[in-house]
């Protein structure tokens with residue numbers, strides 16, 4: 001069983017969005033999605049595979065409210081870059097959904113690259129989701145979802161040195 | 166050296182907690198072993214032939230004396246009382262227990278150390294010139310930049326699941342002591358019209374398909390370093406092959422696209438990234454530079470050590486081979502060779518670690534550097550202390566005067582420890598070191614790098630050895646393929662294979678025939694590699710296989 005969860009960016013709290021899922025909402029492969037009329041597209045979610053060229057695809061799909069990126073296995077890192085590109089290059093503001101082999105240990109990385117909802121196994125471990133998404137207090141990179149006070153450069157200038165090493 | 170602030174410290178402590186939780190879930194059967202494998206690798210933990218192996222990061226090879234003492238303590242408490250320095254400036258412990266690894270990481274964190282990203286398909290520990298800051302041919306100290314890259318690459322969310330491992334090396338001198346052209350990305354500090362920037366090389370690497378990197382950008386302004394690296398990594402992460410792990414390194418991508426097309430991909434990716442928040446401000450550059458300020462050097466003059474002061478000929482040789490010029494007058498750079506016969510190249514006992522830490526405090530700036538030749542460096546020794554220091558080192562068997570000479574063998578752990586090996590490499594290193602013990606002979610042979618790898622993965626960097634030895638498997642027997650003419654230095658070049666592989670018992674004779682070939686063919690003052698470059702491989706082939714027509 002899978003369940004769908006989103007993270008509220010202002011509080012980092014998890015919101016279970018299963019109930020809000022539309023009754024007929026399905027994930028559609030790109031080719032099938034492109035065959036739909038604009039009206040029908042609005043009711044479906046396009047699912048992109050990691051080898052699809054996001055630059056070519058983004059224009060073709062218009063700006064749907066949800067883009068799902070598939071993780072064919074948990075060590076395929078391409079969707080991380082795809083999400084970053086969607087947010088950075090195309091300033092895409094819709095929901096980027098992680099589906100497929102999505103693991104709790106990777107949620108923070110996904111979130112920081114711009115993913116905003118996650119389809120994960122419905123098991124007790126997944127309830128650690130909230131802490132997994134904001135596990136680290138600080139980050140060295142300035143990713144799209146990182147609030148400025150958690151950036152390395154900003155924090156370094158105010159942090160106190162630790163004696164040693 | 167770089168000192169953590171609360172921010173850095175919090176981050177590694179949290180990483181340790183996260184890893185403890187992952188290990189616990191695995192031990193309780195709540196985390197599948199193929200998932201835990203990937204997670205533990207990203208924290209330096211392998212499962213080897215005999216036991217787990219933990220690889221600890223030594224960023225750009227810099228250690229404080231307290232950190233070295235902590236490594237000694239860890240090796241006593243959790244291992245068998247020794248550690249092994251690798252060709253990538255890291256240290257490995259070969260016998261830790263899986264369930265104790267989180268405790269080891271906690272100990273490391275207490276001295277600002279970690280094992281983050283020392284293995285797995287992610288950005289590995291950043292390596293740099295071990296003589297950074299003290300070399301007299303240096304344009305700019307590369308360490309502030311290495312630290313900036315270390316931080317940027319640590320737990321980078323986008324690049325933790327790359328097609329394959331990714332290694333970045335950095336040099337700030339004309340003479341390349343960081344082998345930047347055999348790295349996935351090599352950076353060299355250059356100056357253009359009084360501005361500092363980087364020459365960017367990409368797509369180099371050893372392993373199964375050795376390739377020398379291509380220059381993809383002649384000048385990158387320093388403030389754009391991280392956004393440009395992001396662009397390279399993003400192109401690689403998206404386009405690098407994932408269907409075949411032997412074709413997954415960036416070198417294969419650069420080669421397949423061609424260096425020009427690859428660099429165009431990077432440039433167009435960079436368009437969106439340039440000037441984004443990872444652009445480095447002048448304030449931050451200054452902050453990192455200040456972290457590597459010079460020690461308080463005294464105003465000294467160069468000393469000439471008279472022969473009467475030198476106790477014995479061994480010391481004289483040590484002064485000649487292991488001591489290098491420092492950029493400050495009155496100071497010297499001392500190399501400590503971890504190549505004593507009887508222990509594996511790069512191995513160091515806990516007692517030796519403690520001693521070197523003390524010597525670093527007494528005679529140098531309290532810092533130790535690790536070189537990719539698996540030796541250690543005390544970088545700030547006063548010339549007037551050299552002889553006293555030599556006495557202390559000799560007593561601890563740490564004064565082998567063979568830096569850069571034939572018995573300074575570079576060698577991976579090989580079949581004795583590593584489960585990927587085709588053949589053992591340490592016994593071979595010993596055989597070569599035992600064959601060349603006569604110091605007059607070694608000195609007469611002169612500069613000669615021998616590099617040994619136990620398999621194609623090339624951890625011993627055999628492709629860039631003047632003589633490279635690779636373990637191969639022939640119907641279940643250990644054989645060794647010899648290549649000649651590699652060079653890790655300025656003229657980075659790859660060694661060429663001589664011919665059929667040799668059985669173990671024939672290797673030392675084959676090496677001796679190559680050495681004889683060189684000694685007979687050389688011109689005055691010519692080193693092995695210079696002779697090779699002048700006469701080519703044929704004479705060496707003929708010498709290596711007597712009785713066959715080349």
Ligand code: SF4
Nearest residue numbers: 577583586619620624
């Ligand atoms: S070269 Fe091969 S045998 Fe040697 S350490 Fe690397 S993987 Fe192991």
